[in-house]
Amino acid sequence: MQTAPEPDKRTAILHATLDLIAERGFHGTTMALIVRHAGVSAGTIYHYFESKDAIIHDLYHSIKRQYGTALLGGDPFHLPAPDNLIRVWLNAFHYHISHPHESLFLEQYENSPYLASAPAVHTDEQFATLITLVAPLMQQGVLADMPLDVHYVMTLGVAAALARRQIAGLIALDEPMQRRIAAVCYRAVAQPH
Amino acid sequence: MQTAPEPDKRTAILHATLDLIAERGFHGTTMALIVRHAGVSAGTIYHYFESKDAIIHDLYHSIKRQYGTALLGGDPFHLPAPDNLIRVWLNAFHYHISHPHESLFLEQYENSPYLASAPAVHTDEQFATLITLVAPLMQQGVLADMPLDVHYVMTLGVAAALARRQIAGLIALDEPMQRRIAAVCYRAVAQPH
Amino acid sequence: MQTAPEPDKRTAILHATLDLIAERGFHGTTMALIVRHAGVSAGTIYHYFESKDAIIHDLYHSIKRQYGTALLGGDPFHLPAPDNLIRVWLNAFHYHISHPHESLFLEQYENSPYLASAPAVHTDEQFATLITLVAPLMQQGVLADMPLDVHYVMTLGVAAALARRQIAGLIALDEPMQRRIAAVCYRAVAQPH
Amino acid sequence: MQTAPEPDKRTAILHATLDLIAERGFHGTTMALIVRHAGVSAGTIYHYFESKDAIIHDLYHSIKRQYGTALLGGDPFHLPAPDNLIRVWLNAFHYHISHPHESLFLEQYENSPYLASAPAVHTDEQFATLITLVAPLMQQGVLADMPLDVHYVMTLGVAAALARRQIAGLIALDEPMQRRIAAVCYRAVAQPH
DNA sequence: CATGAATGAGTGTTCATTCAT
DNA sequence: CATGAATGAACACTCATTCAT
The missing domain is CATH 1.10.10.60 (Homeodomain-like)
Known part of the structure; x- marks a missing residue:
């Protein structure tokens, strides 16, 4: 029963x-x-x-996984560049906006010296999947030849930072403005021809 | 004695x-x-x-002032756009690289919910001075018409984020690459013609 | 099933x-x-x-009973003095050596103020049986006229203390030495003539 | 002032x-x-x-030192054997009787598996001093050739065990009886001639 | 001005015991 | 009979702050 x-x-x-x-x-x-x-x-x-820290680590990994999944929502793999990158950017922005607590948690976790382990963004699975999206574009000359961290900071990093400002009420970017910024970010890391 | x-x-x-x-x-x-x-x-x-918090707040304000001064080093006001903006970007990057403790402190302070006061970036004097640099450029149509926060995040925010990654040893951007990224950031917030 | x-x-x-x-x-x-x-x-x-303490008390009594039985092994009652006393001494020593966990448990239990009840050695049955061995010898003048506790401490007490030192690896008394010490203990409590 | x-x-x-x-x-x-x-x-x-344990260790060492001093009270070094040994035995007995809390503390400390460190009785200074009393006697054939632990258990160990029984009210040994037992203990570890 | 011994509310964590299933 | 999730009072220890000297 x-x-x-x-x-x-x-x-x-x-x-x-x-x-x-x-x-x-x-x-x-x-x-x-x-x-x-x-x-x-x-x-x-x-x-x-096991401990308070264990709760926090657990939380971090489950949120990171959820975030990774959200980034790939709307199937960016079936879109041509640069639409796929813009889709990922918008996914990131929307994730933060619609999960403000998760967003604040991630920000704190990744900035905190409280946590000895520096969980390199590069090593987690979500990032690995993203690389399968980005790497070919760099080889094809679509994306500029710069360290991956630079691409990351100038796209998803910007999306996250802006989303947090929006959460805090400092700005209010509407859908068109979000798309415009996403496109700008893409162009910033694209190979100039 | x-x-x-x-x-x-x-x-x-x-x-x-x-x-x-x-x-x-x-x-x-x-x-x-x-x-x-x-x-x-x-x-x-x-x-x-008065208290531990008072030390921290004091520290924050003095570092913020020092940072603001550093941003305007090399007299960007006497340079034409976009050179002045690139100079500021490089100043920001160099400040973080050469003041890692101050950089880590600022990062923590500005991300910390531990500090009730959300010290709006907009209100401090350093930012006010920067606006005297940026505002005319927006009016002249040199910079795109986007919220100031967007300009901030995509330029100085990127500089800070990359500098911290460099401090952490995750990347090693040399002078030419720094200039290249600074230029890219400028172009990202520039008015497309 | x-x-x-x-x-x-x-x-x-x-x-x-x-x-x-x-x-x-x-x-x-x-x-x-x-x-x-x-x-x-x-x-x-x-x-x-009923409780953790109940387990411990139960354990104590069952080990104490087992120890009492072991002391009387080899039928000391049918031996003449002082052989019977030496036999009991050796039985005690051997019990501790061959039951190190029980020995350590007894030691802790009997030393512990954690256990409110002071389980007077005198009241348990094992001791009662021993008295049937010792009492006649005192009356016959074979054993010195001293408080029973003195006899106990100088014979079985010494056997237990030495056995625990042997368990801990501090000493290594072989069979002849054990017999020699047993005899010495006996003589110590025997009536001088 | x-x-x-x-x-x-x-x-x-x-x-x-x-x-x-x-x-x-x-x-x-x-x-x-x-x-x-x-x-x-x-x-x-x-x-x-530093911690609760630190208090306990500190206490142990200061009590042990006090006990060591008490054992040598009345200047046993100036007495001939066996009077010096009997003096030490009586000193031990009196120390325990007159310092019941210290006695109970020592007993617990030295029996406790709670304390990882097994502070070998042999290594402390007090025991070292005692050896300067005992060693010559063994060489001279005054004391029997047995492991030092055996001498210790059969003399000071017996004194401590009996004193604790007296503290607990189980026995009441008067001065002459104490002397008699001390003498008996001495004879037990003395070389038979 | 400067000291550092003293405070005590608050911290993360443990563990014998209970009870609904 | 048996389970093991749940309890919560108690534990050793911390630390920003105060104040007599």
């Missing part, structure tokens, strides 16, 4: 932690606060996670 | 705090550590500053 | 607890550890025992 | 810890309890000691 799916405590812990960190940062997010927001006891948290 | 004139304690505290935060982050930088590195007593710190 | 008859869970719990306490002490032996080593669930332990 | 010697907090912490451990054991002695009994704050304890 299948009862209603009981509220998953592990998920509740992750959700509570995400929300709290987005609003208060790693150190402002105490275990006591997670306990209160997740509606579980302190002991229960340690039943599911 | 006159001992050797002590180096300014206030400055010693700020220096120690800067170095510690660059290496350990805000929360890894305890008052006890500042005491040890600055060579002053705990009580003395509270003589010069 | 009848599975293979499980080995007695109660016994598994006691065994696991004994091994763990010998190696880690009372407080290093957590219920979670007992659960893991005994291969039973937490709930099951509380089915067989 | 010299004021009354302020109550030394470091000493207060050590005293409180000693009393608590004697009565409740290592684990029953929580930092909260030490705080309460010593009349200092939690932070203050960590100002003087």
Whole structure:
């Protein structure tokens, strides 16, 4: 007899932690606060996670995976360049806009000296997939011959930075402006002919 | 009995705090550590500053001012566009590269929800001065008509992000590549004709 | 569906607890550890025992009984004095040497203020039986007229202390040396003539 | 201007810890309890000691030193054998009787698997001094040729064990009986002629 | 001005025990 | 009988801040 799916405590812990960190940062997010927001006891948290850090790492990897998937939404592989790159840019921007907590969390995690491990952007699977999109374009001379980091910073990095400014209410880029900036970013890293 | 004139304690505290935060982050930088590195007593710190946060805010503003000055080095006002913008970009990049601790500090401060105050980039004096450089160019149609934040992110934001990657050893952009990227950034925000 | 008859869970719990306490002490032996080593669930332990302390008390009494039996092995009652006393001394020494976990457990239990109850050595049955061996010898003037505790400490107490040192690898008394020390202990409590 | 010697907090912490451990054991002695009994704050304890373990180790070494000094009281070096050995035995017995908390503390410390370091009795200075008393006697054939641990257990070990029983109220050995047992212990480790 | 001993609320974490399944 | 997820009080320890000297 299948009862209603009981509220998953592990998920509740992750959700509570995400929300709290987005609003208060790693150190402002105490275990006591997670306990209160997740509606579980302190002991229960340690039943599911080894430590506070383990929650954060777990959260990071699941958000990173989700983000990677979102970047490839709308099937950019079937579009010709530069449409595929613009699609990825828009996907990135939209992901951040529609997942503000995840966006703030990622920003903090990747900037934090609190976390010894520097999780090189290059090594994760999402980036690996992106490279299968970008590498051929560089070989074909469509994209300029510059370090990958430069391409990254000037496209997805810009998308993320602008999205965060939009989340913070500093700007309000509408759809056409987003497309325009995406195109500009593409042109910036394209090979001049 | 006159001992050797002590180096300014206030400055010693700020220096120690800067170095510690660059290496350990805000929360890894305890008052006890500042005491040890600055060579002053705990009580003395509270003589010069109201709180730990006050040291950090003070540090932020003095670094921000120093950065603003560095951006305008080489007198960009006397150069024609786009040379003046490229000069500013290179100044920004060089500042970060040659002041890694200040760079890491700024990054942390501006990303940190730990600090309630969102110090709007727009309000500080350095940015105000930059606007006197950029505004006429927008009016003249040299720069594209986009929100100022977009211009900022796509130029100085990119310079900062790349410089930090270089500090971290992820990339090694030489002088010509720096100039090339600076030019690309300029073109990205320039008015297409 | 009848599975293979499980080995007695109660016994598994006691065994696991004994091994763990010998190696880690009372407080290093957590219920979670007992659960893991005994291969039973937490709930099951509380089915067989009222509390962690109850396991320990139970263990103590069963080991004490086993020790008492071991002391009387080789039928010292049928030997003349002082052979019977030497036999008991050797039995004690051998018990500790061949039951190092039980020996360490006893030592901890009897030294521990963690256990409120001071389990007077005098009240247990094993000691009662020994008295039937010792009392007549005192009356006959074979053993010196000293408090029973003195006899105990100078014979079995010494045997236990030396055995524990041997377990710890601090000494290595061979059979003849054991007999020699046993004889010396006997002579120490014997009536001088 | 010299004021009354302020109550030394470091000493207060050590005293409180000693009393608590004697009565409740290592684990029953929580930092909260030490705080309460010593009349200092939690932070203050960590100002003087690195950790709870550090307090305990410190206590152990200072008690061990005190005990060593007490053993040599009454100048046993100027007495002929066996009077010097009997003097040491009586010193040991009296130390334990008159320092019951110290005695209980030592017993627990030296039996505890809680403390990784097995501080071999042999290595400390007190024992070293004792050896200067015992070694010549063994060479002269006054003491039997047995491992040092055997001599130790059969003399000072017996004194300690009996003293603890007396502290616990199990026995009440008067001065003549103490002397008699001391003599018996000496004879037990003496070379038979 | 300067010191550093002292504070105590707050931190992340543990663990014997319970109870719905 | 058996399970193991859940509990929450207790634990050792930290650290920004104060204040008597």
